[in-house]
Amino acid sequence: MTAIAPLRRKRAAATGDAPPATPEELRAYIPYLVNRLSNRISADQNRYLGTLGLSNAALRTLSVLHIYGRLTVNEISVLAVVEQSSASRTVDQMLETGLVTREQGTGDQRRREVTLTKDGAALLKKIWPRIARRTDVLTEGISRDDLDLCASVLSRMIDNVRQHDL
Amino acid sequence: MTAIAPLRRKRAAATGDAPPATPEELRAYIPYLVNRLSNRISADQNRYLGTLGLSNAALRTLSVLHIYGRLTVNEISVLAVVEQSSASRTVDQMLETGLVTREQGTGDQRRREVTLTKDGAALLKKIWPRIARRTDVLTEGISRDDLDLCASVLSRMIDNVRQHDL
Numbered sequence: 001m002t003a004i005a006p007l008r009r010k011r012a013a014a015t016g017d018a019p020p021a022t023p024e025e026l027r028a029y030i031p032y033l034v035n036r037l038s039n040r041i042s043a044d045q046n047r048y049l050g051t052l053g054l055s056n057a058a059l060r061t062l063s064v065l066h067i068y069g070r071l072t073v074n075e076i077s078v079l080a081v082v083e084q085s086s087a088s089r090t091v092d093q094m095l096e097t098g099l100v101t102r103e104q105g106t107g108d109q110r111r112r113e114v115t116l117t118k119d120g121a122a123l124l125k126k127i128w129p130r131i132a133r134r135t136d137v138l139t140e141g142i143s144r145d146d147l148d149l150c151a152s153v154l155s156r157m158i159d160n161v162r163q164h165d166l
Numbered sequence: 167m168t169a170i171a172p173l174r175r176k177r178a179a180a181t182g183d184a185p186p187a188t189p190e191e192l193r194a195y196i197p198y199l200v201n202r203l204s205n206r207i208s209a210d211q212n213r214y215l216g217t218l219g220l221s222n223a224a225l226r227t228l229s230v231l232h233i234y235g236r237l238t239v240n241e242i243s244v245l246a247v248v249e250q251s252s253a254s255r256t257v258d259q260m261l262e263t264g265l266v267t268r269e270q271g272t273g274d275q276r277r278r279e280v281t282l283t284k285d286g287a288a289l290l291k292k293i294w295p296r297i298a299r300r301t302d303v304l305t306e307g308i309s310r311d312d313l314d315l316c317a318s319v320l321s322r323m324i325d326n327v328r329q330h331d332l
Contacts, residue, residue, distance in 0.1 A: 017295040031207050033320035036247045038204035041197050081202045129183040138323050153316035154199035157304050
């Protein structure tokens with residue numbers, strides 16, 4: 001294992017009223033970085049998932065059902081960060097291919113809850129190592145401490161602009 | 167000015183071969199956080215820009231031209247994180263509305279370079295304070311040091327997975 005040198009902190013772009021004026025300021029402007037990175041990760045993942053006949057929306061749906069157990073389509077939409085119409089379409093496709101089931105909620109009978117089937121759970125488990133390898137490449141050369149702090153900052157920013165309780 | 171308490175660092179999800187299994191692990195999984203945040207920022211910005219008859223793609227095009235001066239549509243596509251077809255369509259619309267011009271490159275005559283017009287530069291300057299206010303909300307309660315480190319980590323991750331030299 002090689003030692004990881006601490007990252008040189010870049011001065012972030014001033015949050016004044018002027019837009020970033022240099023490549024360096026752009027490369028320190030968090031909304032830009034988040035957008036650029038998200039786009040790259042999604043494109044890579046979509047290419048890989050496409051070879052399996054899956055989409056990002058389907059992977060994210062498998063993931064949040066693995067964590068939360070029972071969710072409505074609306075909850076899946078928020079947690080999996082998929083538009084409502086796309087979440088609905090994705091769940092329909094996954095019902096057809098047997099990755100999920102849908103039934104009445106036990107507490108509230110108006111709730112229509114989606115859950116993973118055995119096949120859905122097995123598929124998530126099977127493809128995750130490939131997803132994890134991509135994450136390893138993404139975080140290469142960055143210390144655990146710096147990654148943890150970055151995750152905390154991102155999480156805090158989500159809380160700052162969230163519109164749902166989920 | 168109120169003092170900003172340091173963020174409590176969360177243990178990031180292990181990058182092992184198992185998917186996040188709890189809401190806490192999901193909330194520490196950087197690809198998820200980046201995607202969720204990017205989606206929220208874009209949706210907010212699109213709503214505001216829509217009231218001005220603009221799109222995120224147009225704002226990003228104005229921004230990168232402000233920084234780089236002269237760019238081809240292909241370069242705009244990479245730097246502004248807009249699909250090639252959308253970048254091309256956006257530039258065409260901006261040519262029509264007089265926000266940009268397009269001309270032959272001075273060095274390489276095959277290069278067709280896009281630049282901001284006076285109107286384009288003025289529009290970016292005019293709308294930026296609203297964009298900056300959104301960024302202030304996003305980063306509220308997070309120390310400058312933590313933001314700088316987060317930006318450095320994001321920037322490093324982009325380098326780890328980049329496919330273009332830009």
